[in-house]
Ligand SMILES: Nc1ncnc2c1ncn2[C@@H]1O[C@H](COP(=O)(O)OP(=O)(O)OP(=O)(O)O)[C@@H](O)[C@H]1O
């Protein structure tokens with residue numbers, strides 16, 4: 246029987262806020278509200294954009310004829326919280342506090358507070374949730390150390406899309422996700438490569454500002470001694486150094502664009518610089534996949550390529566040629582984070598999964614109903 250729950254999903258990004266409405270698994274609305282650089286520059290911190298973005302969502306819903314009184318749930322993308330296990334979490338005071346005071350700024354920090362503000366305005370009893378935020382942490386103990394006890398590794402990656410495509414693959418091959426060993430490479434503005442061992446991401450590069458392959462907007466792993474010397478050279482401010490790592494690193498630094506689609510097109514037209522960059526990017530992605538194959542002890546059922554860059558046959562081929570000796574390569578081009586949020590909400594409403602409580606000072610507890 247088709248269930249008819251209505252769910253609003255919200256995904257705040259650096260230059261846009263995406264919203265979608267699902268009725269059961271059916272998508273009724275999927276809209277990207279774009280924010281100009283000038284609009285966002287008016288706000289000192291990402292959190293200051295809360296009312297601005299919430300208001301735009303309210304207007305978009307009104308224009309689409311969606312009444313929040315008809316919603317059964319609001320699910321948003323989670324932000325840079327304390328490390329937590331995979332799942333769907335009800336928005337609570339601790340979560341809102343941690344997001345407001347988060348050291349790392351990321352637009353997804355706005356997901357929970359926007360969702361909460363919307364449910365508070367609803368005439369009916371309505372709850373706000375986040376699902377599989379970027380801080381999902383299932384690292385194996387051996388994967389937690391870096392090379393210095395002061396700097397343990399962190400699990401920050403595209404958990405929402407990685408888990409969603411891994412589950413889609415599992416469904417396709419008719420096996421539970423929890424029985425498969427998969428390597429998932431999310432190739433977007435940032436790149437994360439995760440080792441999924443029987444349903445847990447036991448190792449993954451810290452894709453926000455720490456490790457991994459070069460990507461369209463991020464530098465990935467950099468030679469740390471050279472970075473320290475540059476930071477203390479007096480030539481650069483902290484802000485400039487950080488933007489070399491995220492925002493103005495990677496392809497932006499090499500090719501002066503964050504548009505990988507256009508850059509790949511220019512390779513077809515003979516742009517040697519762009520060709521070299523993508524040879525490097527695909528080489529580094531393949532190396533990271535090799536590392537994750539070792540993390541899985543060589544037992545790999547499949548390698549999944551996903552994200553915006555996986556829409557390019559050229560890039561997929563360059564990566565696949567180097568790693569197909571490990572396992573078969575599956576491609577899930579683009580990302581479907583809105584659907585992944587909605588499905589988490591649906592599974593909760595249908596009681597197929599249980600909601601969790603965000604409580605960073607203890608464990609996550611299952612809640613009733
Ligand atoms: N057909 C294509 N070929 C190559 N690159 C593409 C193609 N389509 C989109 N892209 C590129 O994919 C990138 C965006 O990917 P995606 O939408 O997964 O990233 P994002 O959501 O902005 O960031 P992130 O995935 O890190 O959250 C852009 O650089 C875009 O130009």
Ligand SMILES: CCCC(=O)O
Nearest residue numbers: 379401402435452453
């Ligand atoms: C790794 C953090 C998620 C993102 O790139 O947006």
